[in-house]
Amino acid sequence: MKTAICSSLIGILMTPLLANDAFAQAAPNNKAFEEFTQIERDAARSAARKAHFSSFRVCGDPGNMPFSNIKGEGFENKIAEVVAKALGTSVSYFWRPYIERGMTRQTFDTNDCDILMDVPVGYESALTTAPLYRTTYVLASRADRAYDFKSLSDPRLKKLQVGVYELSALRQSLADHGIVSNVHVHEVTHDGDLVEEHQPWWQVQEVVDGKLDVAAVWGPFAGWLKAKGAPLTLQPTNLLDNVIPMEFEMAIGVRKTDAIEKYAIEDALNAHREEIRKILEDYGVPLVECANCLVSGPVRAHGIYTAPTVSAEEMTRLRREHPVVTRERLDGWLADGADVDREFDDAILAADNDRVAYLLTKGADINKKDPQGYTPLAASVRLGSLSTTLFLLDHGARAEDPDGDGWTPLLHAVLRNDAPAIEALLARGASVETPAPGGYTPLSIAIEEKKYDAARSLIAKGAKIDEPVNAKRLTPLMIAASDPPPRSAAAKLTQGSNSIDVARELLAKGANVNAASAEGVTPLMIAAARDNAPMVGLLLQAGAKADARDAAGETARDAAAKNESGSATRLLDLLAKSSTK
Structure with missing residues (x-):
């Protein structure tokens, strides 16, 4: 499950009048910041102090409080005003809901905005400033309940009515602790600006109203309601899980080539640190202690997590870099007591059809889920190995068997935008309508996730x-x-x-x-x-x-x-x- 960044993004169009010709020559606009020498970075910092900014265009989410809305009532709106004023200009807005994918492609590349606000430090698609603050997920409950959970393994959490956002690190952590059947999922929608109840913070209101016992949410959502007087207790979760990160440092992002803008914004923020602090505190943002942040807070930080985060691409590379496994080596491993189904899983991840075929003769179960809950067919589809997918389908793999989370191989093919895999699965017994957990059809997921080739394939194959x-x-x-x-x-x-x-x-x-x-x-x-x-x-x-x-x-x-x-x-x-x- 992907971790959702619970924020909207703010953009700025700035036209600096560079006074440093040496910098302009040494670091042209198409050079990424990570390629800058220290001399070039120093020159950019100097140029930022002399730059003039003619406008301040903000790309804001029109309906995602307390971050931003079309009325300018969110704390991102307020911070944008502070920065714009410090740079000698004013704010104008380009509105766009930011639950959608292709964030930098449809903002940076189309020149709708030049700065993304409230992105995690190190956000891979942008150059980020020094962090403004660090915050955490929380468990929000009515103060009169006095729950005081000591861990996510607290048995009460399996009985209470718990609300979570559809895309959330805390949802994943709760699931890892067996908290699933009593969870109410707030689904991703496109109309938070039109229907207030569809914004992610609304589950906290449902706690206040007694419709839910606990809202497991990104801290600023709950902190905002508490700051407005709601009778809530907020329990940070960043110390309750040692594997899945629950706290994040948030920064402002610019294009990877925009070093001057980065430094200019950092200068503006530093000059108005106390104003930024007051905005965050007024909105009740749970502030975690952070030595390198613009604003630190009283919530104790977790520190280093025991499990490092590995990207999907890196995991795929590692899985594919298995050593060559001969039949003789397999026979030796099996004779020594190796589990044939575990070896079968490895063969699937290596997309080694000869090895897959041989292990089937040794008794491997072609439909048995691996330790991560994926069937061999789902694992093959996720890796994009069409030849192995076809081999499994032709040798008895059940096309409709879901993984441990209830997702079918077809749904995994949709998420990859893999039209050939979709057609292969449908030709061998998969249903074009079997929904994902929550009732989303393959077609709706394909369109929601911008997997348009997959969507067109599903339409052609008779999806409703x-x-x-x-x-x-x-x-x-x-x-x-x-x-x-x-x-x-x-x-x-x-x-x-x-x-x-x-x-x-x-x-x-x-x-x-x-x-x-x-x-x-x-x-x-x-x-x-x-x-x-x-x-x-x-x-x-x-x-x-x-x-x-x-x-x-x-x-x-x-x-x-x-x-x-x-x-x-x-x-x-x-x-x-x-x-x-």
Whole structure:
């Protein structure tokens, strides 16, 4: 499970007037900061002190409190104002929900913004400043319950009603401690700006209201409500797990080439340290002690974790770097008591079909889950080994067997955007509709995760195009409408299929263009709120009703205006005028 960064991202467009020609020549814009010499870094720091900034464009999440919202009420909004003022300019916003993937690709590369705020130190897609603060996940409960959990193994946590966010390190940690069946998952949505209850902090409100006993959440969500007077007790979890990190240092990120911007922002932050501290404290952010942070806090830090974090790419490389295993070596290991199924798992990870075949003759179980809960077929699909996947399917692997978390091989193929694997699985008995835990269909997951090749393959193979998912009743077309298409011809060439392609194919198959979610939100309203003019045009051409109203009585035009979606607003107004002539 991936750790979610519970924050929105803020961007800045800054135009420095460089006074240091030596730096400009020594460190051109296309040179990454990690390649700078110390002399170049010193020159960049000097240039930052002399730079002038003509604007301060902020990419903010329009609905993710207490971080940011369209009214500028979040603490990221407040910090952005402090930094902009220190740099002699003012803030303007480009709004974009930040639960979506492709963060830097659709902000840095498209010049929507130049700075991402509240990213973890060392965020791989950006150059980060020194950390502003460190915070942690917490267990939030009503103060009158006086739970005082000593560990995540506390038996009460298996009986109480516990709320978690769908993508969360704490959710993973609770699952590792056997806390699963009583957990209520707050699902990722695209409309937090339209429906306040869909924002991740809402589970803390449900604790206050008595609907949940505990909310296992990113600390700032709970701290905000407590700061506003909610009767809550917050218990940091960073000392309750020695394997999964629960505390993170948060920084501001810039493009990897933007050394001057990095130093200028750091100077601004240092000059206004106490203002930043007051903002964080006013919003109740649980501050963990941190010697190298701009603002340190009273919550005791965990220190070094016992299990280092290894990237998925590195894990794949390590798994593939097995030594050559001959049949003679296998026979020796088996004679010495090696487990045939464990050797079979290793053969799958090595994508060694000859070894796989030989171990089957030795009694290996082709459908037995490995210690991580993956079937051999799921493991092969996850590694992207089509030849091994086909071999397993042809030799009795069950295409529908889920892994230990309930995910089928087809769902793993979707997450890889692996259309050939999807087609192979469907041709050999996999169902195109078997959902993931939580009720998400393969098609909805493919579109949500921007796996558009997978989505088109599923549509072609007969996936139900109007099947709604989760309590919000979101259809595939609604999910597609939430994601803007590539902004340039070059991006279209490099990214392949996009959301417009998928929406067009859904409509060609008869998708209901006027389907409404549980709150009465239509695909057109979502596209309008996201300022996705091409999608708005496509939906209107397909018969979308511009005058339809959601549960709050608002139209697509209202959603566009509320979210300052200029392109969508102009298009809807133009079409409205045309229809009256």
